[in-house]
Amino acid sequence: MGVKAQSQKPELSENIIDARGQGVIPSRGSKNQCKRERIGSVMAEVLVCREGEIADGGVRVVRSGEVEVGVIRHAGKYFAYRNLCPHQGGPACEGVRMPQVVDLIGKDGMFLGQKFDEADMHIVCPWHGYEYHLADGTHVCNPRIRLQKFNVVERNGEVYVAI
Secondary structure, three states, X not given: OOOOOOOOOOOOOOXXXXXXXXXXXXXXXXXXXXXXOOOOOOOOEEEEEEOOOOOOOOEEEEEEOOEEEEEEEEOOEEEEEEOOOOOOOOOHHHOOEEEEXXXXXXXXXXXXXXXXXXXXXXXXXXXXXXXXXXXXXXXXXXXXXXXXXXXXXXXXXXXXXXX
């Protein structure tokens, strides 16, 4: 005998969503809340947006309890990380996203300039400039430092993050 998870259809917001319906920071007067109950080992799914509502390169921050998660859309894919920089607790997901800068070195060792590697996007924490690979959340210089990653679920034209 099990308990069935229930969800409610929310109005969608641009800012921070509280999955418990408490401490909601509304955007333009809307209330955005959605919750699937945690049952056993099942994770809560928090509604982030409808498909296409986050522009490519954009981010939306959602909240479940005390946890803030930044959901970033890049090249049509969604990535979700805890909005907490391991360096000093800054809002990592609220910084800029930019491609890796690659030095161009000639055969003689001479510096020729720089270019962007669009295939390796970085999340840059706005507090101190710590950079993380968008694809996996690892720090660009020290892979032992990483952002906490969350699964993104796309279902029926809506995007959820499993917290």
